[in-house]
Amino acid sequence: MEPVLIMGGSGQAGAGAAAVLRRWHPELPLTLAGRDLDRARKVADGLGAATAVTIDLRRDDLGLPEDGKYSAVVAAVWDSHLNGLRYAQGRGLPYLSISNGLVDLAPEVFAVAQRASAPVLLASHSFAGLAVLAALDAARRFERIDAIRIALILDELDAGGPAAVADLDRLMAATSAGLVRRDGVFAWVDGEEARVEVATADGVVLAGQTIAIPDVPSVALATGAPNVRFDFAVGESAGRRGGGPASVEVRIDLAGTGPGGTPLGVSRRLAHPDGQRPLTALGIALGVERLLGEPVAPGVHAPEALLDPALAVERMVDAGTVLTDT
Ligand SMILES: NC(=O)c1ccc[n+]([C@@H]2O[C@H](COP(=O)([O-])OP(=O)(O)OC[C@H]3O[C@@H](n4cnc5c(N)ncnc54)[C@H](OP(=O)(O)O)[C@@H]3O)[C@@H](O)[C@H]2O)c1
Incomplete structure (x- = not known):
């Protein structure tokens, strides 16, 4: 499988989710992204089967190499320009985000309404x-x-x-x-x-x-x-x-x-x-695991629509x- 790209993967939420995913799926490759490559690399090295990259949220290619291949995109940092979402949509990759308040969810929802090319899990709820x-x-x-x-x-x-x-x-x-x-x-x-x-x-x-x-x-x-x-x-x-x-x-x-x-x-x-850290990490990891499992239809999804409460x-x-x- 291609790596899961975790934008903000060196932060509290992103690194926590990466650690949970690593425990559950020792072989799942992860790519941790942030502005500071050394910081991301330190977290990646501690996890194993993980790499680090820099991203630029202002660019629609996120500043990633053209040949980069991923299985999913996780926004564990506010996707301020929605370029992470655009990147995922352009490649048909599942996308999960956790940083929108109820009042600023609309742009994300409209972006998917216009272009439902991939499943998008809206997980800006408490603990994802x-x-x-x-x-x-x-x-x-x-x-x-x-x-x-x-x-x-x-x-x-x-x-x-x-x-x-x-x-x-x-x-x-x-x-x-x-x-x-x-x-x-x-x-x-x-x-x-x-x-x-x-x-x-x-x-x-x-x-x-x-x-x-x-x-x-x-x-x-x-x-x-x-x-x-x-x-x-x-x-x-x-x-x-x-x-x-x-x-x-x-x-x-x-x-x-x-x-x-x-x-x-x-x-x-x-x-x-x-x-809150272990719960946020767990919520993200459950969402990612689900998006990588049985195929999920393109379009907007809520955690309760995809995950079993029990x-x-x-x-x-x-x-x-x-x-x-x-
Ligand atoms: N829904 C929920 O349950 C929930 C719970 C907790 C947190 N959150 C959200 O999760 C996000 C992360 O929170 P956190 O506590 O993990 O914060 P954090 O520890 O500050 O982590 C932020 C991460 O994003 C990267 N980053 C920050 N600004 C960036 C930029 N402009 N471009 C690229 N990368 C950038 C940081 O790395 P660099 O500094 O190296 O760039 C770091 O990896 C926040 O948006 C927060 O609101 C949601």
């Missing part, structure tokens, strides 16, 4: 789609779902590398409003209405806000839940408060009816003691995620 998949896995116990609330607590020391911090600034500047689904209608909430409180596992309450993130339409449309919101808080994590490293936490509350129409509520907590949860637990349902 894993929170959505965990919610859908819990949703299987319900006959009908009335409401889903996802709350993510990120440690302030675990916001990712410089590229992730720049993305967060870009997205926060684009809109402070959150997208919710309320009584079946997708609606924007802002100001006081978007301000929320999020409780950590050890009972500390953090101030947060309802945000616009692809998880909302994904979860709402996949479950049919008429009420969906995604709350986000950044602060000191329970892990760090307990003297350990920065941890990450997600709480997914589902309400509806179970078999026979009896009222049912499930609260699922996911926590990773090492923070498999995703199993891999999350294997990767050290603590999952509890109450």
Whole structure:
């Protein structure tokens, strides 16, 4: 097989995904790309069966040699000019991206609507789609779902590398409003209405806000839940408060009816003691593995349309995620 080209492969998300793919598929060749060749090479050398290249996101050939051959393109850095997507489309290669907020997904979607020459996995969800998949896995116990609330607590020391911090600034500047689904209608909430409180596992309450993130339409449309919101808080994590490293936490509350129409509520907590990095890496790796597996039709795909929620949860637990349902 030709190598998987990971743009941003020397960064936190890209290098993490490369390491997971290497564990699962020792023979899968990888090409890690960034601006700094030495940095990419160091990561590649540590992995084995991997090479390093420089890329220029401003060029439609990415500045790669003409004879370069790849099996897929992963954008583990914001594909600012959509040249990575264009490169993949021109060669009929599967493409996966993780860096668009809900408000700047449209150019990517239009690019694929105009030229559906390859499968494109939109994975700009939290942990590249894993929170959505965990919610859908819990949703299987319900006959009908009335409401889903996802709350993510990120440690302030675990916001990712410089590229992730720049993305967060870009997205926060684009809109402070959150997208919710309320009584079946997708609606924007802002100001006081978007301000929320999020409780950590050890009972500390953090101030947060309802945000616009692809998880909302994904979860709402996949479950049919008429009420969906995604709350986000950044602060000191329970892990760090307990003297350990920065941890990450997600709480997914589902309400509806179970078999026979009896009222049912499930609260699922996911926590990773090492923070968001292992989960982001896992989400990307699952997507890449899927895109390289059974053929995927050209066009736009969401993680929940391609990946089995039960498999995703199993891999999350294997990767050290603590999952509890109450
Ligand atoms: N959806 C999710 O769940 C999720 C989670 C975490 C992160 N993310 C996104 O993933 C991306 C990477 O985050 P991160 O924490 O891995 O950041 P990071 O550690 O700063 O890594 C960025 C990577 O991209 C490369 N890079 C940066 N600017 C570049 C440019 N102009 N041209 C070519 N390569 C460039 C860097 O290498 P050089 O510096 O050598 O160029 C590095 O390999 C961000 O866009 C972030 O928003 C998404």
